[in-house]
Amino acid sequence: MELLFEGIKKAFYLLFTLDSEVMGITLLSLNVSGIATFISLFIGVSIGTVVALSKFPGRKIVVSLINTGMGLPPVVVGLFVTIFLWRSGPFGFLGLLYTPTAMIIAQSVIATPIVMGITLAAMQQLPKKLRLQILALGATRLQMVWTLIKEARLPLLAAIMAGFGGVISEIGASIMVGGNIKGYSRVLTTATVMETGKGNFDIAIALSIILLALAYLINLILTYVQQRERPR
Amino acid sequence: MKKISSMLAIFVALFVVLSIPFPAFAQQKNIILATTTSTQDTGLLDVLIPIFEKKTGYFVKTIAVGSGQAMAMGQKGEADILLVHSPEAEQKFVAEGYGVNRRLVMHNDFIVVGPPADPAKVRGMKSAVEVFKKIASSNSLFISRGDNSGTHVKEKAIWKAANIKYEGEKWYQQTGLGMGQTLNVASEKRAYTLADRGTYLALKKRLDLDILAEGDAILLNIYHVIEVNPAKFPKVNAAGAKAFADFMVSRETQEIIRTFGVDKYGSPLFFPDAGKRVENLGK
Incomplete structure (x- = not known):
């Protein structure tokens, strides 16, 4: 119990003294996971929408694959991204292993199916007749899709939250492809594990608290945006 | 209007996240150092x-693994330089042509640590082999x-010297983690383990x-x-690797190693050995 108190004290100390290492780690976490979420948003929403709105043979298989992907284990992603990025691997010439870019790639792979799956579910929730109605009003196909996306924006915000929450708290892939390099690819989760291993439990608790606060803050902003829409 | 402002808010939030700049680093002069958890x-x-x-x-990318x-x-050419402590495996590594220019840097020693109550009654015993035998015969929990x-390889060598079957035994558990975390596990479970002195001293207070x-x-x-x-492996940063190895055995670095940890732990964690012969260590 005393340890927890010490950790909370340390967290406030590190935050208010703007400890440069902790700030760097926090900003990198935000940066990597933010960009990864952004990328996954583009890919996830577009593919999710296409699958939701079209009919083709084997659609159920595709949908079940996407839904399985929502639970993609980060360590599995980490392993495969590592193998691809090895110097001896197919993308070795890029020299990306143990860089923040590699972490963004891995986290995008993790977040994309999450965003895709929620988008898919959200688009299918919309009343079927809505599409016909929009088209009947003289909209082009593209306008129709855009209107549907806007109509589903509340669950889509939930998709951003789920995707971001998934990657900022993820460790398996980040430590494998990033390497937890001091001042370069060390993020909140990997730093927490390392400090725990070093026996610096107070710093580990402080980092966890910062991570929780950060996740809460981001979700607070998104929830605020989402819930403003409610009363009509 | 509401819709537009909410959309705007999202974009502002995303923009803030994305505009935080990456710290700038020279990409060309990277060295990948694969090392043990104890040095980190x-x-x-x-x-x-x-x-x-x-x-x-x-710019050194330190990857701390076993x-x-x-x-x-190193065998896949995914690292440029190794700082390791598993001499027999290292000799094999060099003999098979994966590594060159293996140089002695420093030493410390392994210690057998365990719960203060010492259920296996090994305190103060001199022979590590006898200690391991007693831990096994008293069925005291041992965390590997x-x-x-390097630590695991050493531990297996001692079990072998003691001629004890340990795999699958109830009193023998493996963590698959680094030294620091393994010490934490041993401490929580009141178990024995083999540790390098440096990591133990650094974590001792907890x-x-x-x-x-x-x-x-x-x-x-x-x-x-x-x-x-x-x-x-042509992709290896040979010049960087050599520079780092030279640095590790340089007089200045060896002096830092000699005094590292003295102020904090009361005794040095490592003993510098550059240029010495392995046979003369610990004498």
Whole structure:
């Protein structure tokens, strides 16, 4: 119990003294996971929408694959991204292993199916007749899709939250492809594990608290945006 | 209007996240250092690497894994330089042509640590082999690294010397984690484990573990640097690797190693050995 108190004290100390290492780690976490979420948003929403709105043979298989992907284990992603990025691997010439870019790639792979799956579910929730109605009003196909996306924006915000929450708290892939390099690819989760291993439990608790606060803050902003829409 | 402002809010939020700049780093002068957890967990590399980077302009990517995994990275040419402590495996690594220019850097020693109550009654025993025999015969819990690290290899060698079957035994558990975490596990479970002295001293204040056996010649823990063979792996940063190895055995660095940890732990964590012969260590 005393340890927890010490950790909370340390967290406030590190935050208010703007400890440069902790700030760097926090900003990198935000940066990597933010960009990864952004990328996954583009890919996830577009593919999710296409699958939701079209009919083709084997659609159920595709949908079940996407839904399985929502639970993609980060360590599995980490392993495969590592193998691809090895110097001896197919993308070795890029020299990306143990860089923040590699972490963004891995986290995008993790977040994309999450965003895709929620988008898919959200688009299918919309009343079927809505599409016909929009088209009947003289909209082009593209306008129709855009209107549907806007109509589903509340669950889509939930998709951003789920995707971001998934990657900022993820460790398996980040430590494998990033390497937890001091001042370069060390993020909140990997730093927490390392400090725990070093026996610096107070710093580990402080980092966890910062991570929780950060996740809460981001979700607070998104929830605020989402819930403003409610009363009509 | 509401819709537009909410959309705007999202974009502002995303923009803020995306506009935080990455710290700038020189990409061309990277060195990948594959090393053991003990050099990171003790904080030694946190002291040495900034000095090296400042001096040479290289950027060192330290990947702290066990010695076994570090050498596996070297065997694929995924690392440029190794700082490891698993001498027999290292000799094999060099003999098979994966590494060149293996040089002695420093040593400390392994210690057998365990709960202060010492259920196996091994405190003060001199022979590590006898200690292991007693732990086994009293069925006291032993926590192993289980990750093919230098410490794990040493532990297996001692079991072998004691002629004890340990795999699958109830009293024998493997963590698969680094030294620091394994010590935490042993402390929580009131178990025995083999640790390098450096990591133990660095973590001592949080651990409920005493040094129960030390000083046996078999417990010597020796660290070497090995440059990954650039003739075998053309992508290796050979110049950077050589610069780092030279730095590790330089007089200035050896002096830092000699005094590292004295102020904090009362005794040095490592003993510098550059230029010495392995046979003369610990005498």
